[in-house]
Every structure is written in C-alpha cells, then in structure tokens.
Amino acid sequence: MKHKQTIVVKIGGVALGSNDTTVEDVVHLQQQGKQLVVVHGGGKLITEWLKMHGIATRFVGGQRVTDRDSLAVATAVLAGLVNKEIVAAINQLGGRAVGISGADGSLAQCRIEDEKLGYVGKIVRVNTELLDTLLGAGHVPVISPLGIYAFDRPDGAPYILNINGDIFASEIAAAIGAENLIFLTDVPGICDRSGDLLSRLSAGEAEELVASGIASGGMIPKIRGCIRVVEIASATCIIDGRQPHTLRQQIEGRGGGTTIYKD
Template sequence: MARAMTKITSATTYTEEEEKGWATARTLAEALPFIQIYDREIVVVKYGGHAMGEEATAKLFASDIVLLKLLGIHPIVVHGGGPQISAMLGRAGVKSTFVDGLRVTDNATMEIAEMVLSGAVNKEIASWITRAGQEADVRGVGLSGKDAGLITVEKATRVKKDPDSMIEQIVDLGYVGEPKQVDDKLIRTLIGDVNHDYVPVIAPIGVSDEGQTFNINADTVAGAVAAKMEAKRMLLLTDIIGVLDENKELIRQLTVTEARALIESGVASGGMIPKLETAIAAVEAGVEAVVILDGRRPHAMLVELFTEHGAGTLIKAG
C-alpha cells in the first residue's frame, strides 16, 4: 500500500488524515487491556434476524467477526432468521401463528424454516465471513444443529391460561424444540485447528432422538452453546439498544436477581422477556456474562468488548 510522504519538523502540522492515524493508534493502545482479557477465550454471538439488516451491515458484522478471530478470540456465531422465514412463508402462502414469541411450526413451515435457516441465511453469513477474512485465511463454516449431532432437542411446550376460566392448557407448538444436549466435539475441532482460522456459524435447527427435525429459538441455541463451550461472553445482537428501565433509559449492568425483578415487575416486557430469560439461564449455567446490544450499530461488538463503557446491557451473576 502506497504511503504519503510528509517531511517531519518541529513545526509540522499533521493533515486530517494523518491525525486519524494517530487517533487509531491511541484507540488500539487503549484497547490492549481488553484484548488481553479475551485472548484465546470463546465469545458466542447471536446474530438476530432484525440485526442482520442490509448488505452493508452484514459486511461490517463479518469484518468485525474476522477481527475478533485475528485478535486471538474464538467467535462462534449462532444466527436467527425470523424475518427471512416470514417472507418466504408469505410467498408460499403459509400463515404463521406465534405463542410467547415462538412460531407454531407444522410440516410445511418446518420445511421452509430449515431451507431458509440452514440454507440461504447460514451459507450467506459464512460466505461473508470468508470474504472478509480472505487475506488472512479466516473462514466461516456453515453448520446446523443436525450436523454431527450438534444439537439434540426435545419438543417444546407452552402452558397458557384461558382468560375466562383461568384453566391452564398445554399449547402444541408443532415442530418447535428446545436444546436437550449440545455435542461440542465438532465446534472444538474447528476452533482448535492450529492450521486454519475457522469460525463456526450455526443455524438453529436440531434433531430429536427419534430423528425428527425441529426449529429452535436462536437465542436459546446461543445460550446452550455458550454454556457448553464455557464462553467468556455471549453477545445477543438485536434491534434495540439494550434493556431499558421504567423511564426508558438504558440499564448498563444487571445482576441475575435484578433481571428477574424487571421481568416480575413488568418493566421488561414483550420480546425482552425471553432474551433476559436466556441471559439468566446462560449465566447460571456458567457463562461469565451476557450482553444485550444493538446489532444494527456499526462495530457494536468491538465497542462492547474493547472499551470500558461497553455498548449495551451486561447481565452477570449477583
């Protein structure tokens, strides 16, 4: 790469571009303590359907994942794809219903969900990572929970109260599963390969003991993988800034106890409840901390991991 030549004297005034170079150097120096904290540690990143955004956003995400790998971190990507599934179901004329944020999944829906998640979305994310890391030979490897018995599931059920009779009823979600077991051998083989820099990219599809394919909530998969891999951090990239208090202000840090209190008081509602529940379960299973942050903001992961103030809401043990 060609370099501009500047004659250095005691009276030299640097150009705007040169000042940017000095600013970059200062940023790298300030990040050093945090880089050392995460050296050779595992970071599980849940890349949500809404956080995927446009192509430019996807490229930035892939570049940041490559940077994490080159800094000595082992990133593992677990992705969703709800909006993409909904779009494909709409084109196929298949209507969706949801219970507690989970898509009721019949045979037709399951076929489309697997096609979208394990096919188009998974391979596209893996491809973006490979392209972003081609100069350094960092490669995204697309997987689903069905590969090498990665994720064994059991059928998920939900209980709802009838608002009139207050009688609890079991709701059949169809082919929606919850992780029962994560077999980490394949993931550890990939990230432990000293000759290659592989980044596992996992689609939230699993299989039961009987061989039936199930759709799984991607947050839940990320939590299960992070727990099994004893991750240093789990990052839940979504389309909101983080957890908000009753005044709609960002909460920078929560204990598990405080997170539960937000759910019980109703301050946390809607889609934030399952995210907090996933974070709580992951922390209690051994993950050091979980962070909920806005994946649409460029370099949100880098700000979270390598700066003192972070970028979202961090949940850890009390």
C-alpha cells in the first residue's frame, strides 16, 4: 500500500541526547495529523558497546563492517536499547508509537550487501503489510535498521542482518511512496569544498559531490538515499538535527539544511 502523505524521518545518535527536541517534534506533528515513520540509527552507542566488549570497529565507504560478534551487539543496541528508548519517549510525551525492526513482519528482506562488509544486508524486498497496519491504526512506527537474511543464506549463517540506517530509511520511503524523506544529522547539511552550506542541489549535482570526494563518509549513504527517493517524493532533505525543533520547522517550510530535488 502506498502512503503518499507519509513523512519518513531518519534520526541518528545525535537525536538521542537529553536536550534533543526531535521526539517532541514527532509528537507535535502526529498530533497535528501528520503521518510519520521514524527510522533510527545508533552507531555511536554501538561503537561504545563494542568497545566495552573489546570488539574493534571498522568502516568501509561509510558503512560499519559487521562480523558475528558485532552483529550481536548491533542487534541488542538497535532493537533493544535505542528503539525502546525512542518509543517510550514518544508515548510518554503523548504520542502513539510502536517499535519494530526490519525483521518484524518480514519488513526488510535482504541478501548480503558486500562480503567485505560482513553481515550487512542489501534490501531486496520490502513487505509493507505491518507498516500498513500500524499507520492505519494511527501509530508512528519506530524502526531499527535490521533485516532478515532471506536470500542466498548459507547454512549456519545468522538470520538477522545489519543494514545502514540511511539506506534502510530510503528503501522504506520508496516502498511506501512517501511524500518526504528527511535525514537528521550532526552537520548543517551538504557543504561545498569551502565548507559553505549548499541549500539546494539537483540529484545530479549531489551525485557529482560524491564522485568528486567532496561528500564523503557517512554523508554518502544519505545523499544516495535522497537520490533513490527523489523520483517519487515531493522533497528529500538533509538537515541539522542538533538545532532545536529543526524537524518541525522543516515540515512547516521554515527549515534549513540541504534539499535535493529531481533533475
């Protein structure tokens, strides 16, 4: 089912601090009649827990390399600690939220993305049935970026795969035909080589920034996610989640950051 009035919001670890207003904005927007899906990350907390357990952290192309031990920690942190903290906060502030992962209801069905990344999934199919039910009942689905190892899984391999949260959010937005995809991050938006904010970019211009190396690291999957969705969404944005009420302002047309539009 398509949800053309739905806003998909990707929040990272920056939106989990005690002074953050993102949860307040989610509740406010829901109470104003907006339909939202929240996808969260938790990379910083995963890194902390890996360090506590003596497990090294490696990244390739902005994505975490996930071995079996890392996968166990990522699953516990994402589907447990982070997801339930966000859900509890939304509900406590008067919203209606339900926490799930991409494994629930076979939402995100995956194969291995790249052997070099380990147990990191590439989403092959999105089953929106559970999202349809939750959105239809007036809930905000809060989703941790895990999926099921549904394709080409060898015997003895895990059933769960870790998925880059930015890529996950864009695939969900594409599958439900979302009106808007918004990434909240810890920088003002996409910047040029001089560090100046680029407020508007075409999909082609954004891709050129990746190809030239001006956009790098964790910004790459955000840009690629926006490009993935811009064909169907009215807007795709990367905004500064550190600023108070930035999500609400973006929805109300008063936001900053970078908007990526169709060529």
